[in-house]
Amino acid sequence: MNRSRTRLLAIPYIIWIAGFTVIPLIFIIAKAMTDQGGAFTVGNLFAIFSPIHRKALIMSLSLAAVSTVICILIAYPAAIILRESHIKKKSIILFILILPMWMNFILRILAMQMLISNNGIINHILEVLSLPQIKIINTPQAIVLGMVYDYLPYMLLPVLNSILSIPQDVIEAAQDLGSDRLHVITHIILPLSLGGVGSGITMVFVPSMTEFVIANILGGGKILLLGNIIEQEFTVSMNWNLGSGLSVSLMAFVLITTLIFGRGNEERAGGFSL
């Protein structure tokens, strides 16, 4: 009775997963494994290693990696400062950090474009102060800036969560046993928060890898990421088979990343709960 009721509760979820994940995935894989005539091929899956696609893949990987590292470098110290601060209402700080996520992300990227374009707001201010102007729009740096701007909350939240949930007792014990502040951070906080960093990496790295809108808007169409190639195959070239093949290969890369960071994540989280 109880069991069947639990099963009933799972029905909406199962319908959702079947309709919007499993079936589309089957279609994509079927497209990826055939050529435009419908014959079986694995060429589309390995097309990711052709010189042009490889170039875009390397660009995607490096921009995603740089963005992820910058997100960690910003989020981690911020989280430690927040933990040590004596602000009573940490939830308000958290609220302010999440606030940008409520705004449509395209809108935020368009705003960023306005800020950093050659005649943009930042350059106007620099001009008034007679400082040298920045020429960052339409470069890989601009894309990284956009990605960090958009995905920072996804890094901050898990990192902050894991750092805030370290019991004060553990830290006090370390201090009683003679640890100084730096030693507490490197030997207590860091190991205990790696789980949060792991999920932060997954949540920033994966969307950055598959990104194409930010590259279009802030890269001026001059920087080709794998996401742009997939978009082109579907919308312009009308080669859905190649587009699907590249998507599946990209999914493999994403899966590898998730496995590397996700598995360690679980182990650490498990260790912590014990």
Add this chain to the structure above:
Amino acid sequence: MKRKITALACAVTLSICLITGCTGGSTASESAHETLTVFNYSEYLDPEMLELFTEETGIEIKYEEATTPEEIYTKYISGGIDYDLICTSDYMVKRLIDEGEAQPVDFSSMEYSSNIGQKFWDISKSVDPDNAYALPYFWGTLGLLYDTTKVKGDIDSWDVLFNGEYAQDIIMQDSMRDAFMIALKYLGYSINTTNENEIREAADLLMKQKKDVQAYLVDEVRDEIVAGNASIGVIYSGEAYLGNQYNSDLAYVIPKEGSELWIDEWVVTKKCKNMDAAEKFLDFLCREDVATANFEYIYYSTPNEAVVAAMDEELKENPAVVPTDESIANCEVCTQNDPATIELYNELWKELKAQ
């Protein structure tokens, strides 16, 4: 060739959905009504004209919108909705005709079809050789929009995009065929060439040019030139006209080497069962007052000579609205390429962008 997606389009779409939704609900009970399902680019027809048509004829319009020719084609072919009438661009019109998806229409029996100038029926022949299927709706050119205060003298050639003089100050179209078209015309080749050497030569030229290009954009070209972020941009004539409204220092030119001439046309699909109603709708679109309302809604070049004749002199002399015959003498309509050439284009375009 309507590419602009704006909030306005969303609002218009939404209001049309509401309007058609309402009328759909009320007429469901009196099912004797005739209906037509019309598929068009977004923001490409004055919505009041749809109401007027229903008022005059009693034929109810179900109106659907999309943004690109590929989207229109895919949605039509997938068969979810049986569209009676489709408005799409030259090469996609050709594809629909070639694939047997279009029905022949007797344009000569229509009252107002003679408003469409003979010139445009001739242009239409590049995709519909016997003028049997497609009705010209809007047309235009691809050219250069430039800031007269920032460039030296008048511009009349694609050369400014390739000679390095305006390095980092030019914006190209982020569209494969349009970008290649410029290089091909500059080199003196046809934009529909299937000669691999010519296409590769054009690609080499574009790769050399890339370092001088500030950005490859589609919808934002106009805004960037208006904002002064770049001095010269490759742009569609209708967009150039709008840019000129924001900043009167901007000028539009069709380079002397020639350019692409695009034409958007209506076709009746083979799924249409009410040819009489479809012809009434097409005839309605050709009527001067309706064509004028649609022209004033979009400001793309209209093939309707009655509308052109009634325009202000100032508008008539604007090359972005009414291109002169000599300026389009070297222009060509872009047609669908064979699969091998499409493949070559795709590869070279990716190579250019990944460079």
